[in-house]
Amino acid sequence: MAGNLLLSPMLKWVGGKRQLLSDIVPMIDDKCSTYVEPFIGGGAVLFNMQPKKAIINDYNTELINVYKTVRDNLDDLLDELKIHEEKNSSDYYYEVRALDREAKFKKMSDVEKAARIIYLNKTCYNGLYRVNSAGQFNSPYGRYKNPNIVNEAVLRAISKYFNDNEVQMLNGDYKEALKNLDKSSFVYLDPPYMPISASSSFTGYTEGGFGYNRQVELKEECDKLSKQGIRFVQSNSDCEEIRELYKDYIIKTVKAKRSINSVAKKRGEINEVLIYNE
Numbered sequence: 001m002a003g004n005l006l007l008s009p010m011l012k013w014v015g016g017k018r019q020l021l022s023d024i025v026p027m028i029d030d031k032c033s034t035y036v037e038p039f040i041g042g043g044a045v046l047f048n049m050q051p052k053k054a055i056i057n058d059y060n061t062e063l064i065n066v067y068k069t070v071r072d073n074l075d076d077l078l079d080e081l082k083i084h085e086e087k088n089s090s091d092y093y094y095e096v097r098a099l100d101r102e103a104k105f106k107k108m109s110d111v112e113k114a115a116r117i118i119y120l121n122k123t124c125y126n127g128l129y130r131v132n133s134a135g136q137f138n139s140p141y142g143r144y145k146n147p148n149i150v151n152e153a154v155l156r157a158i159s160k161y162f163n164d165n166e167v168q169m170l171n172g173d174y175k176e177a178l179k180n181l182d183k184s185s186f187v188y189l190d191p192p193y194m195p196i197s198a199s200s201s202f203t204g205y206t207e208g209g210f211g212y213n214r215q216v217e218l219k220e221e222c223d224k225l226s227k228q229g230i231r232f233v234q235s236n237s238d239c240e241e242i243r244e245l246y247k248d249y250i251i252k253t254v255k256a257k258r259s260i261n262s263v264a265k266k267r268g269e270i271n272e273v274l275i276y277n278e
């Protein structure tokens, strides 16, 4: 781990990689010219690596707006979060949650939208960012005693990191972030995982989901990277489809504690894979 120890994810994100950092980080070339993370989510790996030059991307517009707001408008964001902190209650949560179902949502400022996502993320059940098929936030209230809604030290550290370094932020399909990379870039891919069973099929980060066909397409993108001599590491679930798809690559098995499964007895340690090309 380099640099500022305060740098860590400001949002709890499904599939967060905090507990796998000791497996993933040593595999990333810290001498690379550009660090590329096309599925940034909560950014556990980025914030641990703290590269000077990076390209980050996520399909989730609300998430990228949070990062841009932390970079460009931190003080206004902190003020807005303090208001949420004062008003926090179950009723207030559902009012704020419902905003994306109302016409006035489009008129909210980027700061208001970013504060809304941080507030909901800190107070919702399990910290799970979940949207329905219409793209509306639908996690229930979490009833925490002391949710850390205004995490000022971490937000300031993240803002400083973004401002002191060259971190390009994209908001689109992951393939956009893989275009025109220079050879000495390094790519860490953490896509929505291939579901290992019907009950664990959480692919609801975005309205579109990420099914098997998209896993095949992602493998083809990895082939393109390899052909260009660009190194990558990818996280995914340990299942037959993934092992078969990546049979020409190196696959390392790692153990992860996962607790997002709604079937309580299925929580616990499961295998995941790290796929790489060198």
Ligand SMILES: C[S@@+](CC[C@H](N)C(=O)[O-])C[C@H]1O[C@@H](n2cnc3c(N)ncnc32)[C@H](O)[C@@H]1O
Pocket (backbone or CB within 6 Å): 013, 014, 015, 016, 017, 018, 038, 039, 040, 041, 042, 043, 044, 045, 057, 058, 059, 060, 172, 173, 174, 175, 190, 191, 192, 193, 205, 206, 209, 210
């Ligand atoms: C497994 S999560 C990443 C977790 C992250 N590494 C962390 O530590 O929190 C996958 C991310 O991919 C994003 N995503 C889903 N489909 C995408 C797509 N087609 N292109 C880019 N990002 C996508 C989701 O919004 C989600 O944030």
